[in-house]
Amino acid sequence: MPPTPSYPGVYVQEVPSGARPIAGAPTSIAAFLGTALQGPIDKAVRISRFSDYEHVFGGLSGDSELGYAVRQFFLNGGADAWVLRTEDAAPTAQRRGLRALRDADFNLLCLPAVAQGGVLADAASCCEERRAFLIVDAPGAATDPASMAQAAAGAALPGSDHAAVYYPWVHVSDPLKNGAPRLAPPCGTIAGLYARTDGARGVWAAPSGTEARLAGVVSLAASLTDNEIGSLSPLGVNCLRTLPGHGPVCWGARTLQGASEYKYVPVRRLALFVEQSLRGGTQWAAFEPNDEPLWAQIRLNAGAFMHALFRQGAFQGGTPRDAYFVKCDGETTTQNDVDQGMLNIVAGFAPLKPAEFVVIRIAQPAGRIQA
Template sequence: MPVNPTFPGVYIEEVPSGVRTVVGVATSIGAFVDGFARGPQNVAIRVFGMADFSREFGGLHRDSPGSYAVRQFFENGGSEAHVVRVASPDASAATATLTDGAVGDAGAAAMLTVTAGRQLRGQLFPDPGLWGNNLYLEIDYDCANSETQFNLTISEIVEVGGRRTTARTETFRNLTLAVDTEHSADEVVNNASRLVNVTMVGSPPDRPASSGTLGASLPAAPGAAAATLALTVDAGSGAQSFQVEKPANVGWAQLRPLLEAAIRGVARTAGLAAADRDALAGATVRLLGNGTTATPFRFHVSPGRGGAAALNARLTFGGADVATLGLSGAGSLANDGLYRLGGGADGTMPVADTTLIGDAATKTGLYALEDVDLFNILCIPRAADLSGTAMRAVYSEVIGYAERRRAFALIDIPASVNDLDRALAWLTDNEVLRHRNAAVFFPRTRVPDPLNGNRPRAIGTSGTIAGLFARTDAARGVWKAPAGTEARLRNVDSLDYLLTDPQNGVLNPLGVNCLRTFPIYGTVAWGSRTLEGADALASDWKYIPVRRFTLFLEESLFRGTKWVVFEPNDEPLWAQIRLNLGAFMQSLFRQGAFQGATPRDAYFVKCDAETTTQDDINRGVVNIVVGFAPLKPAEFVIIRIQQMAGQIEA
């Protein structure tokens, strides 16, 4: 701030330099829209690799070309993507209603509704799909206040190699159905769970019934003498009795692990069904209460996740049941077994064109990307599987949206386009898609499919090429054509069609980029033209690197000049603009982004009284003119060979 001297001495005033650095934006952030195995609908989620994608969207899915495209994107050099899941209207999210009584009790009152989904940006998003049917819920009362609170454990049980295993688990402790409290179930679970969201139906002091079984009240101590407890297990094939030895001077707390080990040990018994074995092997035993008259000791037993519901195990001590597990047996005071979500369905796949496009007003489908700050490469591989009319509708919307967002769209061709004649026919039928912000590559690629024993699967090229764009940008810069012998396609076994040089010569002048396989080099991208790159169009935006570099400049300058708005519109401002934009362009020149041996030959930044007249100033307008000489790829290398005539010395 200005110094106001009031006494003799030295004053220091900091003077702003006027330097406002323009920072180049990212150039290869991918965006993918498709149906996936799981994930919240119509919301863009950022992923940084296949591990993120698998966790959020379930990984590869046979009916999801987008899932293979995402994998190819990361395999070929991509590092960041925004993924949007869309689903058919007939897809549904798995749900379960937790009551205050046993499962199946018609008279029980609903306490808590649980739905597969999650909260993002303060909004609850359902997560439809069959995956939700693998969610199991466990309620227990081992809480700070065991009379009014409850714990909720959510487990996703999947089958791997013929055995059930827990893929994910979440536990939320000391919950209550009280509204707007620190431990309110909906506040705690919905803000933290990545698997479910809940809706409270009941109110305190009620709470969901405990899962598993709750044994009868126990005396304050089991007795000092050693004793034998009888454990009876009935798994539908006849009751079997086992003994649990209680050492002397052991209390209920010390007896708990012995009881748990005994129940789990029964799982090793021959003749048990797999589901019964899982229920026993994963059984847990808790000791609730504090031994007082108001809160007596009780054993709480839960079966293993994913276990059988018809299993019955009873532990008898002193003629009374002290622990039970299953649907029947004395002392079963609460819900038997585990709650399980149900009703989840994937719905119809492939999804329709209208679902992919979505709605701009409600930010669904493609327009879920409205909440994304920046993306550069847009891929919707699903569109290639639609009918011709539906495909054109989707890709027309995609191209228009990409243009508005200063992004580049990659178009996939249908599986039926697998030779030169069909490629030419497809191009004729889809001339409406020609645009400077889009490109198409031919033929389709064959990649190893982990879901089919790594046998080759033909997929569209968009994910692979998007990854190649990212790799080239990182290694050489966005101004380098993503093509040539360096542009190897990773994780590609072969191509759907092998082109010859003459066939390549037919497609290239029409703006179709060819993929080729050469000895030593392998499979590479052998073209770098936009769909406006046909020779007959003579467009300034013939080449992909020229167009993408221009989009990079536009977005960088757009973001880097926001500080100009509302500044005094006169020569001091214009000088600052020239300084800052010139510094940005000079840094690109030093990286080799432009043609020309000198900055004067490579670029210019003009902002002065000539570009901004007094009339412009009166209207609040400042005009900045930025020019640059783009690098263009050397498509054709011509070598002239000439024999030298014999030299005759005089």
């Protein structure tokens, strides 16, 4: 109740704004599937550091890629992960493990060294249903650019814009062999790179380029030329390369569905982030009266969320009108929708796309330049 004025002067009243801020959804919680020395089978366990993995699953094993992938994830910037131990490396066990992830809340999915087409297809479908993203390892048999190009043109890799493949494999330091290099799939390293990039620059930034250094990577299994990278990139293969002065870096950010509007990894992942954030931030609207006051409140909340992203540089466009829109009114929600208990929110944004091709034009004057 406002205070009753009892003397001449200025009275201050705190009035609830009515706004319901929308928090950004997580973007880099990773899920790993594979065999381990010990631990529960087909039960996802959440960990926040590699020592947790050692405690629950027994640490590194020379017969499994899982531990090395998880170790590389945390080494490259990851901070939150689910680990699910499968009974063995057979496709049936891996599919069962995917189903067992239904209760885990993750954004990135890694199946270290898995190259079986059916399992990868199921993993991509899982990610599409869960609004997550699949990081695929190049097939272990793809030891040179020609064999990788053949694999990319085949049917083993999922043609999904919720997935990206990385080539080649990497050599990491192996504690089990006094630090000697060990060949390992790159998915854990890349998942950690995603997490590091999200935290430093935002999910809309491409996890590639000179800043995308691969921590813990001693060397790459293949050394690629510019022409070889140029032949693989159109196939949706994201290449790893070594740059002088920078070391091993990621040099690609394309999904495995190059023909879609989600050709680029950061565009796809930003859309997933916006979808998840708006979905979670509007749960309160369930069972509210479905009319203009509710629609106006949603426009206010969702618009504030999108504007915050615009100010952080997540979208193209110099003005909010050019960068994004949020629509929730009698056009998006018709009377028939109201009768069916439906509320429709339409949001759109102009995504930033990586500058893959930087062209430098140099003109050489024919005559002498006069001072």
